[in-house]
Amino acid sequence: MPVQTHGPLPGGTTAPAPGLRRFNDAPAPEAEAALLECFGSHRWAQRLAAHRPYPDVEALLAAADEAGYDLSPSDHTQALAAEVSPALGPDAPHAARLALDAAHAEYERTFGHVFVICLDGYRPSEHPDQMLAGIRERLGHDEERERAVTADEMRRLARGRIMALVSSQ
Structure with a gap:
């Protein structure tokens, strides 16, 4: 999956794309609400929101996977209840x-x-x-x-x- 970036920064690195930058900069409750739309576990959403900013999309996806593996059965039940x-x-x-x-x-x-x-x-x-x-x-x-x-x-x-x-x- 390609890294989503937006232009070079000093030192040869690249800035996060606008969508990732907005996610990183959003207030925690707003970021958590957006994440709950992605996966219905409050613990998962809080963990991802708390570890911002993410340097790129791959880092965010890796954190999401790791947080998903760390969930308890009740966290999974909560996430499943949000699905249709x-x-x-x-x-x-x-x-x-x-x-x-x-x-x-x-x-x-x-x-x-x-x-x-x-x-x-x-x-x-x-x-x-x-x-x-x-x-x-x-x-x-x-x-x-x-x-x-x-x-x-x-x-x-x-x-x-x-x-x-x-x-x-």
């Missing part, structure tokens, strides 16, 4: 919607939380197949395995959301 199950677009076939609705219900009954999946890197036209394949595969997991996969998917979602947050001009 991914849905298909309005132009998706009715049969695909029915299949996904049934799969979501079974997943939530089995694991007690919404199904999360990061679809970054897939074209929107691939989302229905990826969601259905992912949820069907993961329904075969035991609780421990699914907890680990869900945590990975949440970290991936957070990374994409952070990129969007700091990429704004």
Whole structure:
């Protein structure tokens, strides 16, 4: 992932891009609120906001990953409670919607939380197949395995959301 910078500084370093600079300079409550939109754990958001300023996006993403690995089960539960199950677009076939609705219900009954999946890197036209394949595969997991996969998917979602947050001009 390329470093997001904005022009050279003395000594050959580069300044953070405007979005990252605004994030670094924002008051802590504002930064925490923005981070909670990326990942719904208050502890995670507070930790990332407290360690600002970040010299570049990679440092922020690394800190987000590290903070994600350090969360307690209750922190993960809090973050999952802030998520909504991914849905298909309005132009998706009715049969695909029915299949996904049934799969979501079974997943939530089995694991007690919404199904999360990061679809970054897939074209929107691939989302229905990826969601259905992912949820069907993961329904075969035991609780421990699914907890680990869900945590990975949440970290991936957070990374994409952070990129969007700091990429704004």
